[in-house]
Amino acid sequence: MRCRFTLLPIAALILPGGPAYGTVYLSIQQAQALLFPGATFQSETRTLSDDQVKAIEHASGVPVRNHQVKAWRVSTGGWFLVDEVVGKHEFIPFAVALDRDGAVKGIEILEYREAYGGQVREQPWLEQFYGKRPGAKLRLNKEVRNISGATLSCKHITDGISRLLATYEVVLAPNGH
Amino acid sequence: MKSCSLPTVTERAQPWLGTLVSIRVEGLPASDAHPAISAAFQEIEQIDRLMSFHRSESDVSRLNRDGSVRRIPVDARTLTVLQQAIALSQRTSGCFDVTIGAELVSWGWLPQPVGANALTGGTWRDVEIHRDHTVSLRRPVWIDFGGIAKGYAVDRAIECLRAQGIARAVVNAGGDIRVLGQECEPIAVGVEVFAESIPIIELADGSIASSGRSCQRDIPERVCGPHVDGLSRRPISRERFVCVLAESCMIADALTKVVMAMGSGSRPILGEFGAAAHLWDASTGWQSLNPAMECP
Numbered sequence: 295m296r297c298r299f300t301l302l303p304i305a306a307l308i309l310p311g312g313p314a315y316g317t318v319y320l321s322i323q324q325a326q327a328l329l330f331p332g333a334t335f336q337s338e339t340r341t342l343s344d345d346q347v348k349a350i351e352h353a354s355g356v357p358v359r360n361h362q363v364k365a366w367r368v369s370t371g372g373w374f375l376v377d378e379v380v381g382k383h384e385f386i387p388f389a390v391a392l393d394r395d396g397a398v399k400g401i402e403i404l405e406y407r408e409a410y411g412g413q414v415r416e417q418p419w420l421e422q423f424y425g426k427r428p429g430a431k432l433r434l435n436k437e438v439r440n441i442s443g444a445t446l447s448c449k450h451i452t453d454g455i456s457r458l459l460a461t462y463e464v465v466l467a468p469n470g471h
Numbered sequence: 472m473k474s475c476s477l478p479t480v481t482e483r484a485q486p487w488l489g490t491l492v493s494i495r496v497e498g499l500p501a502s503d504a505h506p507a508i509s510a511a512f513q514e515i516e517q518i519d520r521l522m523s524f525h526r527s528e529s530d531v532s533r534l535n536r537d538g539s540v541r542r543i544p545v546d547a548r549t550l551t552v553l554q555q556a557i558a559l560s561q562r563t564s565g566c567f568d569v570t571i572g573a574e575l576v577s578w579g580w581l582p583q584p585v586g587a588n589a590l591t592g593g594t595w596r597d598v599e600i601h602r603d604h605t606v607s608l609r610r611p612v613w614i615d616f617g618g619i620a621k622g623y624a625v626d627r628a629i630e631c632l633r634a635q636g637i638a639r640a641v642v643n644a645g646g647d648i649r650v651l652g653q654e655c656e657p658i659a660v661g662v663e664v665f666a667e668s669i670p671i672i673e674l675a676d677g678s679i680a681s682s683g684r685s686c687q688r689d690i691p692e693r694v695c696g697p698h699v700d701g702l703s704r705r706p707i708s709r710e711r712f713v714c715v716l717a718e719s720c721m722i723a724d725a726l727t728k729v730v731m732a733m734g735s736g737s738r739p740i741l742g743e744f745g746a747a748a749h750l751w752d753a754s755t756g757w758q759s760l761n762p763a764m765e766c767p
Contacts, residue, residue: 295677296655297716299749299759301668317493319483328505403484403491440493442646442672442714443661443681448486 318405322389326366326374329391329400335366335374346464354460356453363461372399373466379454381406390455396462401455483508487519488621490645494628497639497652507635511628511642518624521546522616524572524581534606535572535584535613542605550604552616552623552721559725560595560701562740566732567725568595568701572613581615595701621647622680622724629720642720649678649720661712661751670714670749670757678720682727683712683751700732710753717746735760 320328326335340363342350347358366374371394378387384407391400481504482495494511496504523529530549537543545553559567573590575581583589593612600606616623621644628642629649639652650656655673660681672679713730717723722744730737730748738760741748748760 295716295718296653296675297677297679297747298655298673299762300671300673301757302671317482317484319493328509401485403486403493406484406491406493440641440643440648440656440658441660442643442648442658442679443664443683443712448489448491451486451491 317407320389320402320404322376322404325376325389325402325404328402329374329389330368330370330372332370334369336369338365338367339363340365340465342461342465349464350457350460353463354453354456356457356460358457358461363465365466373462375458375462376404377454377458379450381450386451388451388454390458392459392462396459396467398455398459401451403451479504481505481508483512485512485515487512487515488523488624488644489525489617490621492624492628492642492644494632494643495641496632496637499637504637507632507637510635511631514627514631515624515644518548518620518627521549522552522620522623524613524615524617527585531614531616532584534608535611536587538606538608539611542601542603542607544603544605547604548623548627550600550606552619553598553600553606553614555623555721556616556619556725557595557598557600559729562743563701563729563733565594565596565701567618567729569614569616569619570595570598570612571701571704572615574704575615575617576613581613581617584613587613618728619721619725621645622678622720622722625649625678625720625724647678647680647720647724648674650674650676652676660714660749664712665751672714672716672749674716677716677718678723679714679716680720680723680727681712681714682731701728702732712751713748715741715746715748717744722746730760 342358342361342363347361350358364376368374373392375390375392376387378385386406387404389402389404390398393399479500480495480497481501482493484491484493492515494508496508520526521530524531526532530545534543534545556569570593572581576583577589590611590613593610597609597612598606599609625642625644625647626649629640629651632640633651637651639654641648641650641656648658653675655675658672658674658679660670660672661683664683711731713727715723715726715730717726723746726741726744726746729740730750734750734752735758741761747762749757750760751757
């Protein structure tokens, strides 16, 4: 094991208007191919009625924010769904694979974007660490892609999955698998 | 001469262990990296199913429910974590203790197990591991692996990737991170805690775990963070932030609780586990305990 500790002054490093910390993990197509190898996908986007929204909220206990359901019927059986939840400050899009019985067979986070901390909330800051700003003392030849010691709960993702399972029961299952 | 082509990077994230787990593999085509990452995620899923306090059929929940009545057979991996936890409890005289479940439930950090009455008393000394790989409890206690299982899951994922011939990977379970390979990985630490200077740790071939708190005014002490001193059974009240570096992520994860509670007094324990720590304290600022080798 080797390591080095450096303190980076935030004030000296912030550039206005930089992007937030973020990672794109998978495109929708990549997630589809991973969760249902070899299958083809038929897009069946649905718009929820007010009654359906109520039924989903009642069944899942989670508020429905977006009335559009992004769903794909899978040629080999089952459904591929894409939704997003609000993280601390930003939306987190994720994909859920349901098998032909409506059980979860896989979850993939598609993108993760967050700004951290009170000071950095307004001015996303991690972009600074690439040495773009003159005078930055740290010599880093790699971007900072990992953060340790920030509270990162997946409660909102668990809630989002509950909402999608209820959506499946209310909207997709009655129309056949 | 270095190649000019960009290294191939494949990274995915899934929700496990109550947090987001990301796995990044470098140097392989995506078509080879994805099956390896999938296998590593399956291992993490197994750890979650075995060790979650929230799953009623996990080894931990079965033990908490019936361990004081009979011997409970558990998976070899659960046994490994339990043995390591007890070894740490012995070494720290109970400062690290996985039987703090009752306190975490009473403070609202964990849900009360269904059908169970509130518990008081009991320590790691009440956990008995038998030769036939079963576990029993001398009195009812609630074990919670929240302070060690994420690190173990990261170790298992890294082993899984290594066994598949992968030379360069990073696994991150909610800030418990292990880097496989000799190239240094920059990691930002404590971004929610520090307003003026953020520590960056560059790490190769090892693990980091961080823990800390900076209580905002008006927040009751007990809800500031799930840090419990296993000895006093009280929340750790000092304003501290620690990051622990060790080869094993399980050790780094568990030792953050020890350094949180003991501060610089944890130096000899860190040494025994081949670990180093960076400790921030409201009164003394940053100090390094057993600094490890530097990146070149």
